[in-house]
Amino acid sequence: MVTTEAVSLSRALNEGLRRAMTDDPSVVVMGEDVGMLGGVFRVTDGLQKTFGATRVIDTPLAESGIVGTAIGLALRGYRPVCEIQFDGFVFPAFNQITTQLSRMRTRTRGAVELPVVIRIPFGGGIGAAEHHGESPEAYFTHTAGLRVVTCADPSDAYTMIQQAITCPDPVIFFEPKRRYWDTSVIQRDPVAAVPLEQAEIVRPGTDATLLAYGPMVRVCLEAADAHEDRSLEVVDLRSLNPLDEATVLESVRRTRRCVIVHEASVTGGYGAELAARITETCFRTLVAPPLRVGGFSTPYPPSRLEDHYLPDLDRVLDAVDRTFGGRP
Amino acid sequence: MVTTEAVSLSRALNEGLRRAMTDDPSVVVMGEDVGMLGGVFRVTDGLQKTFGATRVIDTPLAESGIVGTAIGLALRGYRPVCEIQFDGFVFPAFNQITTQLSRMRTRTRGAVELPVVIRIPFGGGIGAAEHHGESPEAYFTHTAGLRVVTCADPSDAYTMIQQAITCPDPVIFFEPKRRYWDTSVIQRDPVAAVPLEQAEIVRPGTDATLLAYGPMVRVCLEAADAHEDRSLEVVDLRSLNPLDEATVLESVRRTRRCVIVHEASVTGGYGAELAARITETCFRTLVAPPLRVGGFSTPYPPSRLEDHYLPDLDRVLDAVDRTFGGRP
């Protein structure tokens, strides 16, 4: 079913999955509540009805089991797409992801490929309970052998999920939870699709670069719109590992300033890698240090406090101003 | 048993544990093979004989179970010291560490403290099989609520393990596997002990700072000795979270150059956080970007290749020279 009206990010993922399952009978979807319920965010809505219970599998409640059996299915030639219900519940599967999924290719000297996609709704800002609002991406970007990507809008959601599924490497696919219901008209032409590992300059600018991904892209766009004095460029990284260094470094070299924004704790977060890499390569061009805006170095707070913990427009602008030598 | 001759790092840990168990009957040691065998590295050698099987517990083979029951023991007032047999086997316990151990204090608004120590032999260079030579520290330093420390020599091993045990916060205690058999005369005076969260300048210098911890401290000391033209300062971080920013930043501000060395993959490793933080705070003082020397962005290789993967004296010196504007 192809629509021309605006669709939500959740719906775009649903259509992307549907397309992938139609194109390739080896694609199977598995996870908790992905069948009749269609997933708690409805991303797999209706898929079981169309493709049956052997291709859309309601699994027992065990994340290690989900990823572990997905690896087995991939060894048998399938392309499993696993859903982890919420960010905070990926940790029981961490061993399978880190010691098995990410390494099978290296372990077998290329003899075995594991084209497994692990979808994880991530990020906060929806007023949810503990373990339902977190951003664990840095645990995965440090794990060699994994690809880590995230979409920020419905168009990317639609294409990137399909690209992730056809990718021969395992892909951790982060979905910006609080953007599930954002809508836009989606681009369905596969020829026009940006490659999975490429970053995108979603708003050109000249004075400073804002680096973001997933839910923070919109915040950065709003910040760029809001800033009265400076022309801010916003880069949506899209792929965190590999990082599209060419696009990122080109932008930073041009603007000579950058602010990195994510929801995860700043300490040891993905922004640390960005800042370190940018400094290593652009040290002489930079006129200010790369600054990081993100969650604090404490566990994610109860939801009544999350608006403080999460970067917002004001905190981004504050950091931008600091790269220009302090608050105005 | 107190000795005045040189003891190995493994032995120093053993003595530290023995001291802690003698001082406080609530300390229990638990893990796979920690009893009769004394652990695969003999760190718990003889403890079961002295303290009995109720205080030195040979657990079933299940790391989540080890950490999960340790949390329960701590809730009941005990101070468990868990041994994870090798770095690569901590991942089945990752959920318990990340979602439970690190957060119970926050979750209960300070009502519950979990003084649990998790000992993990880490690092490569001993010719071991897959999963036996890795450096997972960055997964833990990004996890708010945990303290992460590592010792580099027998004296620190002896005192730091005792400090970790008395610490009211959960501590991930990394032990540099390939230094277990390094020996030195250990300092046993508790009054002279450096606080757990403090870094130490283990070799003063003026031209560049080498930041290292655990197994790489010795490599950096050797590099400092070997460099013919430059005076290199070596800082042993000891505590990764919290980081002793005061000591680190003071050193880097003084030398204006720094090289960060660890065995873990550079991508998303702890060095990224160090580099980012140093740049944020010392940007105008630095004359060169902080450089990172570490493992590559690929899974740990088979042991016949590990000498290439692991930083050595030459790679450290190469980086030092690059901070001075290229190879000599």
Added chain:
Amino acid sequence: MTVGTARGDTPDALGESPTEFVQLLSPDGERIEHPGYELELTAAELTDIYRDLVTIRAMDTEALALARQGELAVWASMHGQEAAQIGSARALAAGDMAFPTYREHGVAWSRGVDPVSILGHFRGAYHSGWDPLRSRVQAYSVVIGSHTLHATGYAMGIQRDGTDDAAIAYFGDGATSAGDVNEAFVFAAAHRAPVVFFCQNNQWAISVPVDRQSTVPLHRRAEGFGFPGVRVDGNDVLACLAVTRKALADARAGRGPTLIEAFTYRMGGHTTTDDPTRYRPAAETEEWRSRDPIERVRRHLTASGIADREFVEDVESRAEAVVVDLRHRIRTLPDPDVAEIWEYAYATGHPRVDTERTEYADYLESFEDGQW
């Protein structure tokens, strides 16, 4: 009174094979004897139980309304599981420690936890609103299964203390698939730890029916780990009390763990954000309504002359009073102070955490100064 083993459901009722379980009170309120599970309760004890059941049902109903009004972010209803929770919690001694999931409001209430603390969790005011060590019920556990290992470790601590306390871990049917729960079985069996595993099989793990988790009755899982499992009518508060009491007695006597499967039903959605009509037939829920855990106690009390209409009305009006007070207090519950973000992460000083707190306070102040 009839004697023997009751059947929980008939093949046609739920489309599965008949289920044997321990039942002491039939859906009609008839008292049944079950060998090995003798239970003598005074009239006062029975009316207390009834009071608890009615009160938590009222609180649950109120919480659902508060969630609908936006006063709570979400609510996990325990409707249908009152007997399992009140019955088992009543079996606990003062020194025992309970390890609940997010749905054990009846257990928390039984342990004397202020209901505002329970609702405050769902409001997002805090992760946990009570002191777990003082109230002897731990913080609600959200990551399925993890806390069963905590209960087991806690029980290992009891063994080392040499006291006759016990621990009880609550979890659902879905949780039985989790590695942690099975590891808890391994550790508890290896140590003969004084822990009771209380599984509320409410037939559903969100949208997944229990037969996706196991093709055999859940209580049978225990035997292969080396300890007994028993199925109890989870809608029968007396049976839940008796079965838990026996399991706790065994634990205290050094006979190790027991797995109790309380066969019950989740009458509502998984939480207020769930839509159960997407995956389960209304007829199933209706069938279970006829086995209501509160109704049968009322029938029993009335039939045995312990309670009259006046008593029933008194219980209801007192429950209403609790609810009115609760509604008021939750609506006026202040948001936590922003400093709580940093307050509890570490017991000891942490330079980065301290810096962040100060910097953020300065940042917030800069707005109040009108600079922004």
Added chain:
Amino acid sequence: MTVGTARGDTPDALGESPTEFVQLLSPDGERIEHPGYELELTAAELTDIYRDLVTIRAMDTEALALARQGELAVWASMHGQEAAQIGSARALAAGDMAFPTYREHGVAWSRGVDPVSILGHFRGAYHSGWDPLRSRVQAYSVVIGSHTLHATGYAMGIQRDGTDDAAIAYFGDGATSAGDVNEAFVFAAAHRAPVVFFCQNNQWAISVPVDRQSTVPLHRRAEGFGFPGVRVDGNDVLACLAVTRKALADARAGRGPTLIEAFTYRMGGHTTTDDPTRYRPAAETEEWRSRDPIERVRRHLTASGIADREFVEDVESRAEAVVVDLRHRIRTLPDPDVAEIWEYAYATGHPRVDTERTEYADYLESFEDGQW
């Protein structure tokens, strides 16, 4: 021939209660019938089995020597477990897939894996030296238990393909405590997946005796998950073959998984870096030596006239030839090229990985240029 259930050990022998298991060949080489496990083998099949047993024992002995000489970094000996591995692997059809741990050299050998690839793993030349998909035995799995889920998922794939292949997962007694193994039981049962769980209970997980993992026989774990468990004399190659064959037939017929507990013994240390004298009495090992899995086959072959002294000598000299060749090839096994560090991490291009490879090559070259 005697008929009936054999006893694996007597209370005084191992200090535990008698153990019932399926046995088809007594330690004396006497053929026994066991109802449900009929087995007819030709003389050629029997001699083939014997040849395998002797050859892998010789290889194992050689590998121990090579480890002592420093040619291998470490070796995990399978001494004592030959019958369990050869017997079960012989039951596999060509299309079946085996999921081994680090100790399944007999299984790998049975599947036609070049022994140099096995030893190369322990030399540290590579993590895995064979193509798992072509040889139909997966890479050695080191993280205890993880691969049991892979086997289960693979079996779910077989179901989806509609073929009658099966999967077999090997693991030890210690592994039964791991969450992953129990989750594999859950998934396999829920899907009735065609997978056989083959547990070699060699009585020890490094220094931890099996009774720390479970107080009841391990095969009983299965029942509570809804599938059958069976204990077999793991030192009896015929029984291991018959029991595995039946389990595989059940799997192919859609009857779901079976847990097989092969009751056996690890005659050596855990690996060459282990010192078993620290934790277990020599008498125990000696007791088990009298149940040697190879000796009983030799006795049977000799007694039944299938083999004479000449045959036995021929088998030994051929095994020796394999070993001599192996020794030579492992000693001359080249170290892997340094580029392998980056070669296999990703199937597709990865800028950072590519940069590192180039930079490191330049760096190495700078030494060769004599600049350093």
